[in-house]
Amino acid sequence: MSNQSEMMIDAGVSGAQSTLPVSRMTGLALLALLAVAAIGGPGLIGGDPAKQSLLHTLEGPSAAHPLGTDNLGRDMAARLLSGAQLSLSLAFLSVITAGLPGTLLGIAAAWFGGWADRLLGAFADAVLALPGLLLVLMLAAISPGSWWALYAGISLTLWVEYFRYTRQRARIVLAEPSVEASKLLGLGPWLLIRRHLIPEIGPGLLTIAAFGAATAVTSVAALGFVSVGIRPPTAEWGVMMTELLPYWREAPFLILQPVACLVLTVLALHLSVGGPRRP
Amino acid sequence: MTHSIEVDMLSVFAGPTRLMGPVSFSVAPGGTLVIMGETGAGKSLIAQAILGTLPGALRAEGHITINGSRVDTLPVAERAAMWGHELATLPQEPWRALDPLMRAFRQVTESYRFVAGHPPVQAREDTAEAFQALGLSGAEDRLPGALSGGMAQRVAFAAATAGKAPILIADEPTKGLDAARHAKVVDLLAKVPATGGTLLAITHEVAVTRRLGGHVVVLRDGQLVEQGPAKTVLSAPADSYTRALLDADPQCWPHSNPHSAGDVILTAQDLAIARDGKHLIDGFNLSLKQGERVALTGPSGIGKTTLLDALAGLLPPASGHVTRAQGLSRHAVQKLYQDPPAAFPTRIPLEKSLRDVARLHKTDWGFVLRTLEHLGVRPSLLSRRPDEVSGGELQRISIARALTVRPSVLLADEPTSRLDPITQRDTLRLLEKVAAEENIAVVLVTHDRHIADKWADRILKLAK
Numbered sequence: 001m002s003n004q005s006e007m008m009i010d011a012g013v014s015g016a017q018s019t020l021p022v023s024r025m026t027g028l029a030l031l032a033l034l035a036v037a038a039i040g041g042p043g044l045i046g047g048d049p050a051k052q053s054l055l056h057t058l059e060g061p062s063a064a065h066p067l068g069t070d071n072l073g074r075d076m077a078a079r080l081l082s083g084a085q086l087s088l089s090l091a092f093l094s095v096i097t098a099g100l101p102g103t104l105l106g107i108a109a110a111w112f113g114g115w116a117d118r119l120l121g122a123f124a125d126a127v128l129a130l131p132g133l134l135l136v137l138m139l140a141a142i143s144p145g146s147w148w149a150l151y152a153g154i155s156l157t158l159w160v161e162y163f164r165y166t167r168q169r170a171r172i173v174l175a176e177p178s179v180e181a182s183k184l185l186g187l188g189p190w191l192l193i194r195r196h197l198i199p200e201i202g203p204g205l206l207t208i209a210a211f212g213a214a215t216a217v218t219s220v221a222a223l224g225f226v227s228v229g230i231r232p233p234t235a236e237w238g239v240m241m242t243e244l245l246p247y248w249r250e251a252p253f254l255i256l257q258p259v260a261c262l263v264l265t266v267l268a269l270h271l272s273v274g275g276p277r278r279p
Numbered sequence: 280m281t282h283s284i285e286v287d288m289l290s291v292f293a294g295p296t297r298l299m300g301p302v303s304f305s306v307a308p309g310g311t312l313v314i315m316g317e318t319g320a321g322k323s324l325i326a327q328a329i330l331g332t333l334p335g336a337l338r339a340e341g342h343i344t345i346n347g348s349r350v351d352t353l354p355v356a357e358r359a360a361m362w363g364h365e366l367a368t369l370p371q372e373p374w375r376a377l378d379p380l381m382r383a384f385r386q387v388t389e390s391y392r393f394v395a396g397h398p399p400v401q402a403r404e405d406t407a408e409a410f411q412a413l414g415l416s417g418a419e420d421r422l423p424g425a426l427s428g429g430m431a432q433r434v435a436f437a438a439a440t441a442g443k444a445p446i447l448i449a450d451e452p453t454k455g456l457d458a459a460r461h462a463k464v465v466d467l468l469a470k471v472p473a474t475g476g477t478l479l480a481i482t483h484e485v486a487v488t489r490r491l492g493g494h495v496v497v498l499r500d501g502q503l504v505e506q507g508p509a510k511t512v513l514s515a516p517a518d519s520y521t522r523a524l525l526d527a528d529p530q531c532w533p534h535s536n537p538h539s540a541g542d543v544i545l546t547a548q549d550l551a552i553a554r555d556g557k558h559l560i561d562g563f564n565l566s567l568k569q570g571e572r573v574a575l576t577g578p579s580g581i582g583k584t585t586l587l588d589a590l591a592g593l594l595p596p597a598s599g600h601v602t603r604a605q606g607l608s609r610h611a612v613q614k615l616y617q618d619p620p621a622a623f624p625t626r627i628p629l630e631k632s633l634r635d636v637a638r639l640h641k642t643d644w645g646f647v648l649r650t651l652e653h654l655g656v657r658p659s660l661l662s663r664r665p666d667e668v669s670g671g672e673l674q675r676i677s678i679a680r681a682l683t684v685r686p687s688v689l690l691a692d693e694p695t696s697r698l699d700p701i702t703q704r705d706t707l708r709l710l711e712k713v714a715a716e717e718n719i720a721v722v723l724v725t726h727d728r729h730i731a732d733k734w735a736d737r738i739l740k741l742a743k
Contacts, residue, residue, distance in 0.1 A: 176621060177616045177618070177621045177622050178621055178622050178623050178624055178625070180593060180614070181614060181616065181622045181623075181677075182624070183593075184591060184593070184610065184612070184613055184614055185610065185613070185636050185639070185680065185681075185683075185684055186609070186610045186636070186639050186640065186684065187635060187636070187639065191635060191639075195624045195627055195631070195632065195635065196624050199624065199625070199626035199627055200625065200626060
C-alpha cells in the first residue's frame with residue numbers, strides 16, 4: 001500500500017526516538033534523586049529523625065533545620081529522608097518479589113498450557129477476587145505495625161498483575177511462527193525466552209513494575225495514615241501526615257512536605273515509563 | 280467526449296519529495312484501467328488521490344476530473360459525498376474491511392439503506408437479490424470471521440456497489456486468495472465494464488491484467504514506465520522493466536531442470552491429520568527423495584500447512600507414520616514461512632538470530648556469510664531488525680538461516696505468495712539452485728498451478 005508514506009513517517013519519528021521525551025527525562029531524573037535520598041537516608045544531612053527537642057517545635061526552616069521541625073521538635077528533613085528510605089525500599093522489594101514469581105509463573109502457564117495453565121489461572125483469579133487491601137489488613141492484624149506484614153501483603157496482591165499480563169502476551173508470542181521456526185532450528189527454552197519473549201514483554205513489565213511501585217508507596221502511606229501500617233515513632237510519610245494533621249493551621253508547610261514527597265514519588269515513577277512507545 | 284476518470288499530470292508529494300508521478304491517463308465509461316507495478320511503486324497513491332483519501336502528510340498535484348467535473352480542488356466533504364455514489368472502492372483484503380461483529384446480510388443492507396437511500400423493505404429485497412446474484416446464498420447470517428476469503432470479497436463487493444456508483448476502484452483485489460477464488464473475483468470485476476461501469480484495478484499480477492484488459496499503466500518507484508492498450512503492452516512491451524515484469528509471470532517461466540533424485544529420506548505412510556479436532560487429510564502417502572522438488576497444491580483450508588507441520592514432526596499425526604531416513608539429524612527438516620517477518624524474533628537484529636543458530640550448530644560464521652553472499656544478501660542488512668528489511672531479502676535470509684543447520688528437507692509454506700512477481704521468481708530460482716547444490720529435498724506449498732508446473736519435479740494435488 002502506501003509504503004512510502006509509512007517510510008516517511010518512520011523517518012520523521014526516528015529522529016525523536018534516539019532522545020527520550022522530556023517527560024520521561026524528568027521522571028528518570030526525579031527517580032534518580034529519590035534513589036539517592038533513599039540510599040543516603042538521614043545520614044545525608046547528618047540529622048537524627050528520632051531526636052526530639054521540645055523547645056523547638058513547629059519551627060520554620062532555618063540553618064539548623066532546613067525544612068523545619070515537627071510537633072515534637074524533630075528535624076523534618078531527616079524524617080522525610082528516613083521515610084523515603086522505608087517507602088522506596090519496600091516498593092523496590094515488593095516489585096521484585098511480586099514481579100519475579102508473577103512473570104515466571106505467567107511464562108510457565110503459557111508454555112505448558114493445559115492443566116498447569118488452568119490451575120495457575122484459577123489461583124490467580126482467587127487472589128484477585130480478594131480485595132488487595134483486605135489481604136494487607138489481615139496480615140497487619142496478625143502482626144500489627146510490622147514492616148514484614150506490609151511487605152508480604154503488598155507483594156501477594158501485586159504478583160497477579162505480572163502473572164496475567166505475562167501469560168496473555170506469552171501465549172500469543174509463543175504461538176507465532178517465529179517461535180516454531182526457532183524450535184525447529186534447535187533453540188532451547190532459555191534462548192526462546194530470551195530472544196522471543198523478553199524483548200516482547202519487557203517494556204510492558206517495566207510499566208507494570210513502575211505503576212506497582214507507585215501503588216506500593218501509596219499503600220504504605222495510606223495504611224500508615226489510618227494507623228494500621230507502620231507505627232509511630234517510625235518516620236513514615238503516612239504516619240507523618242497523621243501526626244502533623246492537627247497542626248495544619250499553625251504550620252501548613254509541615255503537613256505539605258510528606259504529601260509533596262508522596263506526589264513526587266508517584267509522579268516520578270509514572271513519568272519514567274510513560275510517553276509514546278513504539279508498538 | 281466525457282471521460283469517467285481523467286487524470287492530468289498527477290503527482291503525489293510528501294513535503295518536497297515527489298513520491299509518485301507525473302502520470303496522465305483517461306478512462307471512458309465502460310472502460311478498464313489497470314495500474315501495474317511492484318509493492319511501493321505508488322499504485323495505491325493514484326487510487327487514493329482520485330478518491331481524495333491521501334494520508335494527511337501527502338499532497339496531490341495535477342488535475343483530476345471525474346464524470347466531467349474537476350474534483351481535486353473540491354473540499355474533502357464534497358469529495359466524500361461522491362463515495363459510494365460516483366466512486367466505489369473494493370478494499371485490499373476485504374475481510375479486514377468488514378465489520379467483524381455484523382452479519383453479512385446486514386452489512387450489505389446498510390449500504391442499500393443508507394448509501395443508496397432505499398426504504399428498509401426494498402433495501403432487504405435488493406440485498407437478497409445481490410446475494411442471489413453473487414452466489415452468496417446461505418452466507419446471510421454469517422459473521423465476517425466465518426466467511427471464506429472469496430465470500431468476504433463478494434460481500435464487500437455487494438456492499439461497495441450497492442450505491443450503483445459507475446466507477447469501481449479495486450486495490451489488489453486478488454491478494455491472499457487461492458487459485459479458484461482468484462479466478463472468480465477477476466471474473467466478477469470483468470463484469471463491471473461489461474455492464475457499462477468503469478473499472479480501475481490495481482494489481483501486481485500479470486494474469487489479472489491479461490484477463491481484465493483495457494488500458495494499462497505501468498509504474499516503477501513512482502515513475503510512469505509505460506502505458507497503452509493492454510494488448511500492446513502485454514505482447515510488445517516498449518520498456519525493459521515491463522518486459523521483466525511480464526517475464527516474472529509464472530506462466531512464462533521456463534521449466535526448471537529436473538534433478539536426479541537420490542535415496543528416500545522422508546516417508547509418510549497412510550497419514551491422517553487433524554487440527555483442533557477437525558479432520559483434515561486422510562491417507563496421504565509421500566516418499567521424498569534427496570534433492571527432489573515436490574509441489575503441494577490444493578484449495579485454501581484443506582490443511583496444507585497442517586500437513587507440513589506433521590511432516591516436520593511438529594504435530595503428531597492422527598494416524599499413520601512419518602518416518603525419517605536413518606542417520607538424519609533432529610534438525611534435518613526445516614520450514615520456510617509465508618510471511619518472512621513473522622519467522623524471525625521481531626525485536627532483535629537479524630545478526631543475533633543467525634549467530635544463535637550458527638553457535639548452536641557449531642557452524643562457522645564465515646559459512647553463514649558465504650551463504651548470504653551466495654544468495655545475494657548484503658551483510659550490512661544483518662544489523663537491522665526483521666521489519667526493516669524487504670520481504671524478498673528477508674526470505675533469502677531465512678533460507679540462509681535454514682542452510683546454517685545443513686538440512687536435508689525444506690518445507691516451504693507459500694514462501695513467495697507475499698512477494699512481488701520479480702522477487703518471487705528470483706527467490707524461487709535461488710531456492711532451486713541451493714537445493715540442487717546441497718541436495719536438499721523441497722516441498723513447496725503453492726496455490727499457483729503455474730508455479731507448481733514450472734518449478735517442481737512432481738506435483739501432489741490435495742482435494743476434498
